[in-house]
Amino acid sequence: MSYQVLARKWRPHRFEDVVGQEHVLRALANALDSDRLHHAYLFTGTRGTGKTTLARILAKCLNCEQGVSSTPCGECDTCRSVDEGRFVDLIEVDAASRAKVDETRDLMDNVQYAPSVGRFKVYLIDEVHMFSGHSFNALLKTLEEPPPHVKFLLATTEPKRIPITILSRCIQFNLKHLAPAQIESQLTKILDAETLSYEPAACRLIAQSAEGSLRDGLSLLDQAIAYGNGSLAEAPVREMLGTLDAGALLEILEQLAQADAAGLMRCAARLAEHQHDYAAALAEISNCLYRIAVIQVAGSDPESGVDSERLQALAQEMSPEDVQLYYQIALQGRRDLAMTPDPQVGFEMTLVRMLAFRPAVAVASDGTAGGGQTRAVSQATTSAAAPAAAVGAQASAALAKPAGADNTASAPTDDAVAEPRPATVAGTLQPDDWGQAIDAMQLSGLVRQLASHCVLKQHSGQKLELIMPPEHEPLLASVQQERLQQALRDYLDPDLKLVITVEKTERESPADVRLREADERQREAVRAVEQDPLVQSMMETFNAEIDPQSIQPE
Structure with missing residues (x-):
């Protein structure tokens, strides 16, 4: 007998077998058991979340020989026919290949005829958003006055492309992305049933790579089983997926926590030797930072694993502000990789940016941490980190100034900046x-x-x-x-x-002062552009004019 892929072999045949989507299952079960059935249902959601699977189970519930209910018997001829894809009154239509209006009209012309063997004639139209405008009009005419023996089950990944006239005549269910834990649980259940050996960490990697799609997770599981010759281990799965070893990522975060720029560059150089996917590396760094943030807030790691102890230590060593900053920079860096001339350079610049814009330590004027009037002091501990720390100190000083103050950053001295003026004057206000x-x-x-x-x-x-x-x-x-x-x-x-x-x-009021200073900065910016030699050359060469409104001061 030929091998059957896991996604097909383990496709649910009952509502109880469906993973997640409880909000949809409850509504459908109540409608079936109370005989409050609509003539058209629309299932929306990204790939692999169960749209067509739920539609087929619903068709089985409607036509089971034991009666309409949310628990079809699964043994009668109708149930077996639906499971095997040969039930004549379940008409499955791929809208992507039958988008022509003539084909849709032919399909709708047969709606008036009674079902051949079942209780209802069920039309399952997949990727319905691919219909043309004329095809939607043909479908709309039938949806407005449907025969009592017909049910329409529509599925789509892009509900925004469906006309509102169609949407208003359907009950819509939006299927959600599955959480990695839900996918991991289903994968382990299948592996146990298939009597295959596996490491939990390998299942976790596949569940994370599935990105909310159980079908994608099962396809990756098939691939991993073949790659591992019948077993699942973390190292081969990482190699197959192209993901980094967790230890290498944690080492990067540990160097960041210590503000060790030289060590950080050494870690990046080791990654370059293996030619890793830098977008995937930043994605995994973001996930580690997410786990650290949750540990700091909730006290426990949202994902169990051998690296939890190191993440717990990092959660103690990093400040919550640093973690949030690193997370945002990692996300931005991942988006910027597509524009960088060299992905390795883009990755390393992202790490340098994390160190450069790390908030400076706030210490009191008497040298003790916290309280009173503050000044910014760099956290850099090595000479290699000095340039990055200087940038961070400048950024912190600029952000620390009150609104309306001059935000031009002065050159730092010994990685420190000038003490800002106190925000208030004690006693009587002048x-x-x-x-x-x-x-x-x-x-x-x-x-x-x-x-x-x-x-x-x-x-x-x-x-x-x-x-x-x-x-x-x-x-x-x-x-x-x-x-x-x-x-x-x-x-x-x-x-x-x-x-x-x-x-x-x-x-002048404070608002007048801010307005005047903003005008002065704008005039200075315009003046600087007008006096720029390159701009003057372009104006002379191309007879160009400067639009002052397009110039924004830094």
């Missing part, structure tokens, strides 16, 4: 301190808009007076005033009273 006070209070929304368009007139004792220019008076709502007064009380004095007067003033 008019020039108002913008910093707004930032220190962390105001947002309409309250910040109100405060930013005011000018501090006077702060004496328990009274603080603001001036609101008449053109911004619509911001002066009582609820915003109360919220601003409460913020000032929390910040300065619990008994402080806020007074806002509407009158003209020559002084």
Whole structure:
């Protein structure tokens, strides 16, 4: 007897055998058992999630000789015929190969005839989104007034391409991606039933590579069994899939945690010797960072494995901020690989970027960590990491400045940057301190808009007076005033009273200052572009003009 692939051999024949999709199974079972059946069902979802499988089980439920129910007997002639693909009243149509309107009309012309042997004539139309506009019109006419003996089961991977007139006449079920744990559980169940030896780590690798598709997972399992000559071991499966050894990835993360740039480059060089798929490497690094983040939040590894202890140690060594930053850079780096001239260079640049933009340590002015006024200090521990740490210190210093401050990064000295000016002034606020006070209070929304368009007139004792220019008076709502007064009380004095007067003033509000500084930066950027020799040459050669609106200051 010829070999039958696992995806076909283990295709579910009952709702109980379906992996996942409980939200769909429950709705279908209730409809069948209560005889509340619709004439058209649409199953949507990505490949390998069970769309046509569920449709075939539903066809069996509708035509089982024991009666309509969610538990067909599986033994009668009808059930066996459906399982073997020879039931005459189950008409399966591949819309990709029968998209012509004439073929669809011929198909719909036969709808009026009663089923030959079954209770219902069931039309299973796969990839229905491939129908042409005229074919959809022919189908719509039948869906509007379907005969009682006909059921339509539609399946598609692209529901957005189906006309709304069709969608509105169907009950739609969206099948979800399967979790790796669900796929892994089904793979181990099949391997046990097939009496094949396997390592759990190998099953886990296949489940992750399946990307939510059980059918893809079974196809990879078939391939892995052949590759391993009847058994599944982690090393051969990794070699087949082209995935990296977990130890190599964890070593990269450990070098990152120690800010060891030289060690990081050595790890990257070892990967280059084996010519690995760098996109897959970044994907696995992202997965390790995800596991570390979950350990930090929940205290346990979402995936069991021999590498869990090392991930637990990394979760203690890395800060949550570092983990989140590395994760985002890994995702961006994976997208950028397609544009880099050399994937190895793109991969290494991603690792360097992780180190370069690592947040600097915050220490108090007296040299102890935390509290008080802060300054940025590099975490780099080796001379090789100095350039990267300098970039990180500059980035941290720029981000640490309050809104409206000058964000140009000054050159670092000894991997350290200049101490920023305190955000607030203790005691009585002076008019020039108002913008910093707004930032220190962390105001947002309409309250910040109100405060930013005011000018501090006077702060004496328990009274603080603001001036609101008449053109911004619509911001002066009582609820915003109360919220601003409460913020000032929390910040300065619990008994402080806020007074806002509407009158003209020559002084700039914090909003005016930010607008003026933005205009100055824009003018400076335009001036720099206009004075650029290359730009001037292009303007003379091509008679070109500069569009100032297209220039954005850094």
